Amino acid sequence: MGIKQKLQRTISPRNRAVSHISDVPKGHFAVYVGENLRRFVIPISYLNHPLFQDLLHWTEEEFGFEHPSGGLTIPCSEDYFISLTSLLNAS
Numbered sequence: 001m002g003i004k005q006k007l008q009r010t011i012s013p014r015n016r017a018v019s020h021i022s023d024v025p026k027g028h029f030a031v032y033v034g035e036n037l038r039r040f041v042i043p044i045s046y047l048n049h050p051l052f053q054d055l056l057h058w059t060e061e062e063f064g065f066e067h068p069s070g071g072l073t074i075p076c077s078e079d080y081f082i083s084l085t086s087l088l089n090a091s
Contacts (some may be wrong), residue, residue, distance in 0.1 A: 059075060
């Protein structure tokens with residue numbers, strides 16, 4: 001199963017715990033990061049970047065497809081995630 005299909009399965013609207021779906025712009029998706037589950041809305045183009053794909057594989061190993069927040073939870077610090085997205089924005 002590809003990364004995009006895994007992500008769609010993870011944040012499917014049938015999961016009632018996912019909220020704020022309507023405030024995510026087209027071409028973006030929401031993730032929850034860190035101990036406080038801070039919500040970030042990021043471009044789907046990140047799915048094609050090898051560094052982000054590595055992070056998604058790590059997420060799958062950590063949580064599988066059952067995420068505690070109901071959305072895609074990424075098990076890293078907010079600082080790391082912000083650094084990674086800054087790097088992705090620059091490339």
